[in-house]
Amino acid sequence: MKVIVDLDVCEAYGQxxxxxxxxxxxxxxxxxxxxxxxxxxxxxxxxxxxxxDACPVDAIRIAD
Ligand code: SF4
Structure with missing residues (x-):
């Protein structure tokens, strides 16, 4: 599983x-x-x- 975070979108909410x-x-x-x-x-x-699911700005993507 690969975890990809769009850092341009992340607002450091920490969820x-x-x-x-x-x-x-x-x-x-x-x-x-x-x-x-x-x-x-x-x-x-x-x-x-x-x-x-918890990320308020949908910054996290999971690739299999
Ligand atoms: S929940 Fe989303 S916006 Fe918050 S720190 Fe994590 S990736 Fe960034």
Whole structure:
């Protein structure tokens, strides 16, 4: 699974970090999210899908 974040769209809301902290990170001063793991194990699929659903600006895309 590949995780792609459109950083032009990301507004650092951090919803993705709450859903999948193994994959996404956001520091206090960060203006966009950091993808910690762009190719996460399939065991994290539900969490990554929840992160994509939770993103208010639809910045997260999952490619199989
Ligand atoms: S939820 Fe969306 S807008 Fe918020 S930090 Fe994650 S990718 Fe960016």
């Amino acid at each position: 993705c970090v709450l859903q999948a902290p193994q994959v996404f990170d956001l520091g206090d001063d960060d203006e966009v999210v950091t993808v910690l793991d762009a190719d996460p194990d399939d065991a994290l699929r539900e969490r990554v899908e929840a992160a994509a």
